[in-house]
Amino acid sequence: MSLATLIHRASLPNPQVTTQQALEILEVYYDLSGTLHALGSQQDLNYCLDTGKERYVLKICRGDYAKLELQAQNEALMHLAGHPDLRAPRVIPAAGGEELLTLNIAGQLMHVRVLEYIEGHPLADLKHIGSEVVAEFGRLCGHMNLALAMFQHPGLERTLQWDPRHASALISNLLPIVADASLRIRIADAAQEADRRLQPLIEALPMQAIHSDITDDNVVWQRDAHRLWQVQGVIDFGDVVHSWRVTDLSVTCASLLHHAKGDPFYILPAIRAFHAVNPLSHAELLALWPLIVARAAVLLLSTKQQISVDPANQYSRDSLETELEIFRVATSVSFELMEAAILTAVGESLPAIASEDFAPLLPDLANKAFAIVDLGVLSPHFEAGNWEQEGIDERLLVETAAIHGLAASRYGQYRLSRTRPDSEVEPATCPLHLQLQVPLGTAVEAPFTGVLDIGFDGVLYLSSGQLSLRLWGVKPLQPLGAELVKGRPLGEVVAGLTVQMCRVAQTTPPLFCTPSRASAWQAICPSPARMLRLVCDPEEAVNPQDMLVRRDASSARMQKCYYADPPQIERGWRNHLIDMQGRSYLDMVNNVAVLGHGHPRMTAEVSRQLSLLNTNSRFHYAAITEFSERLLALAPDSMDRVFLVNSGTEAVDLAIRLAWAYSGGRDVVSLLEAYHGWSVAADAVSTSIADNPKAINSRPDWVHPVAAPNTFRGKFRGPESTPDYVRCVEDKLADIAAQKRQLAGFICEPVYGNAGGISLPPGYLAQVYEKVRQQGGLCIADEVQVGYGRRGDSFWGFEEQGVVPDIITMAKGMGNGHPLGAVITRREIADALETQGDFFSSAGGSPVSCRVGITVLDVMKEEKLIENARVTGGYFKARLEALIDRFPLVGAVHGLGFYLGLELIRNRETLEPATEETAALCDRLRELGIFMQPTGDHSNILKIKPPMITNRSSVDFFVDMLTRVLEEEL
Incomplete structure (x- = not known):
């Protein structure tokens, strides 16, 4: 076919065939009828026929196309039939058996075919394809x-x-x-x-x-x-x-x-x-x-x-x-x-540069030792966020050179100073150059033969046909445009020296690139270390996937990571976590680190106490007394005894033991959909099927779960549901009494944490606590997740219900990530356990643990973190609530302060949980630089519980990115 014919065919408009004419073709030649709707095409005319039982595609093209070409298409479809990895449409023959018809339609010669319609959707209009x-x-x-x-x-x-x-x-x-x-x-x-x-x-x-x-x-x-x-x-x-x-x-x-x-x-x-x-x-x-x-x-x-x-x-x-x-x-x-x-994506590499032929760039320093400055994510030079200071890398190089004489950075070492908090964009953290501090006036010579020039940005270039050298901080001593022979003087250092090599002379590479582009850019801009006679490239980093394989080989499988392909997190600062390539992730899940990550006050206090003493709590030291007094000052007046333990699980386990000892019974009433810990007793009263799919059917006979007072999607809904949920507890208490079993207690979170921070129905705890106590049981408030000021309106979750429990359990935030928990109760309850022997928890009440706990309380007060939870958390909730009217997927916003739950549903009437959409949303948010995880028995609630230092800027970033993902139509 000639070029003229090719151009002619490329210029043909669509065939002009009406819907009525198309229906007649289908009925006359294929014995098919139904409704038609047009399918897009640039030069053919395509219709979808819906017969009511099946769907087909009617394809009409101009007679300018040779029949042989269309026959080839049909034969290709038949060739693919039955292929295990592919599915293509079947050709539907006409009533007479023909697979291709050539018809005269209103004076136009047309080729006609009918194909099977494959159900599904193309992704051309999808806003995000992963x-x-x-x-x-x-x-x-x-x-x-x-x-x-x-x-x-x-x-x-x-x-x-x-x-x-x-x-x-x-x-x-x-x-x-x-x-x-x-x-x-x-x-x-x-x-x-x-x-x-x-x-x-x-x-x-x-x-x-x-x-x-x-x-x-x-x-x-x-x-x-x-x-x-x-x-x-x-x-x-x-x-x-x-x-x-x-x-x-x-x-x-x-x-x-x-x-x-x-x-x-x-x-x-x-x-x-x-x-x-x-x-x-x-x-x-x-x-x-x-x-x-x-x-x-x-x-x-x-x-x-x-x-x-x-x-x-x-x-x-x-x-x-x-x-x-x-x-x-x-x-x-x-x-x-x-x-x-x-x-590089498929494992191939560019041809090697004959770097051994380079003359030394700095001949007078060729045999001198440089101090290599670590500017990476784990650098000991970085602490308390100082990497965010403008020019920190250069300052460290200057300071090192002042001590050692010569200093150099590492090529290709991901720079912590380049991380970008609250950014959906991958930061350019990988240096494609070397920075050096050398004496001013140091001679610079041409490492290869090339032409000297200055770019528009003032950078000095030495370029050969296939290679260029870019130099900052060098004054040329040769005329621009001159061809310099290898080893000839080029210039002298007049400032901090930066050196970059590029194997494509016409390309202007960046000084830094993103990690995802690093392998490609490093192939084009290899390290100039050889021409400097330096060994300053970083050691090959451990692949996060390789580290994950090692973790899986040595850890129990049930100790899972967030995400199927998790980044390797080795550093944190304030409300962000940083991976080994210098990417910052907004931490929206860490209710443990209330003060944020890397808090300098906490670092100093722990370091100081470790240098003084750390031992178990049976020794006498001031910190255990001071911390216990601080906790009691925060507790209701009726409480006067503190147990210090290692974790929330240990606290709940101890609370149950206290209830057993004080009541003389063992039976405990707990709530469905709740999680309290992993020890034998704490797990026994946990009924969350998200954490344990067999939780409902595997409870011991001393545990008596009752309906979860979930006012959004529970058995009874709305604020008027209090009597119904109280009746569920009454019925359970009656069953226990009828069996002549002694009730030990009732345990629940005063705010339903596992369901995303849902408030209990008004007056629920007051009525339940009264009935439990009438039957000789104790009331345990599990404040491990929802207490300690996180909600902003009060220090304890039970204050919302206007009640005072008999036992309070707490952990998580009270240690800012250090293993620390506590139980607060009354003296007579604490003394009841004494008949069973002494109690201590080695690390729970250690000097370091106590100093950690005191520091958390001090910083919370000094930095007004509870007020921040109230004010910023209130703004946060309002922004999330605005999404309900915009996106049908958003069903409700639960919680207060910095304990929020965004519940995703598929149907506003049935409240069908959007479990898979929630998982996809969390994965997508991670791609955009946010850590978020689902909660609830249906795993359809975003459990939003960030460090309490989180500010409005981070809230806006989170909600903006969440909005983007919702707009992508998960």
């Missing part, structure tokens, strides 16, 4: 490519506008259609560079039958029971052709770029997945990005051409912005960078 789905596109493309490798048909030998072998000619012909001169130049330049890079590779590119249109429009998906997208099939074989096999992957990658939010590296999971299924040759890997750029240009030009000849084609009009975005992303980075990214 990396797992991107990888699945690549896997699917690889399987299709393999499946078609042996398919042959004469109809595949055709000239198609989408065949990249004709891209250059097609682009040249269609360029005049672009009215915008600057865009036209950009398209021409990109296409020319793509073709220049592709030409030397053409002979090495394998050819075969390819689909050439596996895009987000042509792959059909459905969500499974876990809300994960699963491929249902591939449609639209209209572009099947015999061409370069790597074309399939280039088309898929190009189509994904409009989901990339500007990041071309977004497609790398697809490339890795394709390569794992169907390995690409080195030539194909080099050709991939030029093909993607060429595809982007052809898409944009073809859409503009189609709009010009068929202005009424809404499908083309709707596609234009998508094609523009694909082209923008495809031309946003250099060819060299994407070539390096693709090669």
